[in-house]
Amino acid sequence: MRITSEKYIQEIQSGSRLWLARAITLTESTRPEHRAEAEEILAKLLPTCGNSLRIAISGPPGVGKSSFIESLGLFLVKSGKKIAVLAIDPSSPITGGSILGDKTRMEELAKSDFCFIRPSPSSGALGGVARHTRETILLCEAAGYEVILIETVGIGQSEVLAASMTDLFVQLHQPLSGDELQGLKKGVMELADLIVVTKADGETKPAAEIARNDLLRAVSLTRTDDSTRPDVILVSSHKCQGIQEAWKHMDHLAEQRKKLGFFETKRKQQTREWLSQEISNELESLLNSHPKFNSTLQRTRDEVDRSGEHCGRAARTLIRSLLKTT
Numbered sequence: 001m002r003i004t005s006e007k008y009i010q011e012i013q014s015g016s017r018l019w020l021a022r023a024i025t026l027t028e029s030t031r032p033e034h035r036a037e038a039e040e041i042l043a044k045l046l047p048t049c050g051n052s053l054r055i056a057i058s059g060p061p062g063v064g065k066s067s068f069i070e071s072l073g074l075f076l077v078k079s080g081k082k083i084a085v086l087a088i089d090p091s092s093p094i095t096g097g098s099i100l101g102d103k104t105r106m107e108e109l110a111k112s113d114f115c116f117i118r119p120s121p122s123s124g125a126l127g128g129v130a131r132h133t134r135e136t137i138l139l140c141e142a143a144g145y146e147v148i149l150i151e152t153v154g155i156g157q158s159e160v161l162a163a164s165m166t167d168l169f170v171q172l173h174q175p176l177s178g179d180e181l182q183g184l185k186k187g188v189m190e191l192a193d194l195i196v197v198t199k200a201d202g203e204t205k206p207a208a209e210i211a212r213n214d215l216l217r218a219v220s221l222t223r224t225d226d227s228t229r230p231d232v233i234l235v236s237s238h239k240c241q242g243i244q245e246a247w248k249h250m251d252h253l254a255e256q257r258k259k260l261g262f263f264e265t266k267r268k269q270q271t272r273e274w275l276s277q278e279i280s281n282e283l284e285s286l287l288n289s290h291p292k293f294n295s296t297l298q299r300t301r302d303e304v305d306r307s308g309e310h311c312g313r314a315a316r317t318l319i320r321s322l323l324k325t326t
């Protein structure tokens with residue numbers, strides 16, 4: 001028997017993590033009927049979405065992302081907030097993302113009734129991951145999660161993707177990584193709203209302090225506008241030090257941006273980008289599912305091989321002939 005969208009909605013809104021997980025699984029499915037169901041559920045829930053603070057937690061492998069999320073998450077749960085933890089991890093499509101392997105690092109948090117942890121979607125393509133993650137954020141919001149933390153491995157595209165769907169971007173660095181001395185990756189410096197130096201405890205504490213000073217200097221060189229320059233703070237997730245300060249920074253930044261209207265503007269911009277991506281995806285699948293696509297593509301390829309026709313022009317002709325546009 002088909003489960004109605006009303007059932008999903010009722011269960012999600014009454015806080016069932018099981019049904020939230022089921023709805024997320026629907027969004028991740030490649031079966032058209034599942035996608036249609038997911039869209040129906042999302043469309044009905046949409047008016048209740050948007051009320052969370054979406055935060056990307058990014059950094060290179062092993063920097064301490066999961067440990068930081070566990071500490072921050074526990075702190076937030078203790079202060080009465082419901083939090084969701086998601087992941088964007090294109091590196092391990094088979095295991096479903098490193099967050100799974102990280103279960104041990106979020107052991108305490110996973111036990112909390114006020115926390116929902118979801119590993120990254122297992123479909124490899126980044127475009128698919130983007131859609132699932134965006135939809136998962138919305139579903140979590142409909143379920144009343146107030147802070148959504150997205151762990152993302154600091155490797156090029158996945159970072160940019162995480163930034164495109166979050167309100168704040170927190171960049172993690174570990175002492176002795178050497179990145180700060182190279183002035184860091186410039187693109188990432190431009191994304192960061194807050195920089196956290198991890199593992200500021202025990203033997204690595206002095207190195208963490210040096211890293212903070214180096215990063216502050218690097219930031220002042222790359223980000224000359226005082227008002228948007230990210231702060232650099234020291235954190236020890238193991239000792240729960242600096243966690244409250246980190247949260248204060250994030251909360252303050254969000255409040256400040258809301259007051260100035262930047263928060264809403266950024267979300268609108270992100271929604272517009274999402275729409276553009278969906279249009280491209282829709283067009284692509286429309287073309288791929290056209291009964292004459294393969295034969296026309298083959299003919300076009302042969303033509304390009306034979307006559308050396310300009311690829312852009314050949315592509316335009318192919319699309320127009322299949323979609324019957326002028």
Ligand SMILES: Nc1nc2c(ncn2[C@@H]2O[C@H](COP(=O)(O)OP(=O)(O)OP(=O)(O)O)[C@@H](O)[C@H]2O)c(=O)[nH]1
Pocket residue numbers: 059060061062063064065066067068098099102105153198199200201202235236237238239
């Ligand atoms: N001393 C110290 N070690 C830490 C701290 N936070 C994390 N670590 C250690 O750093 C290692 C990596 O921690 P994770 O939290 O798994 O790092 P991650 O960035 O999530 O790693 P990936 O998901 O594999 O990219 C582990 O051995 C942790 O015990 C900290 O606050 N202090």
Ligand SMILES: [Mg+2]
Pocket residue numbers: 065066067098099102151
């Ligand atoms: Mg991790």
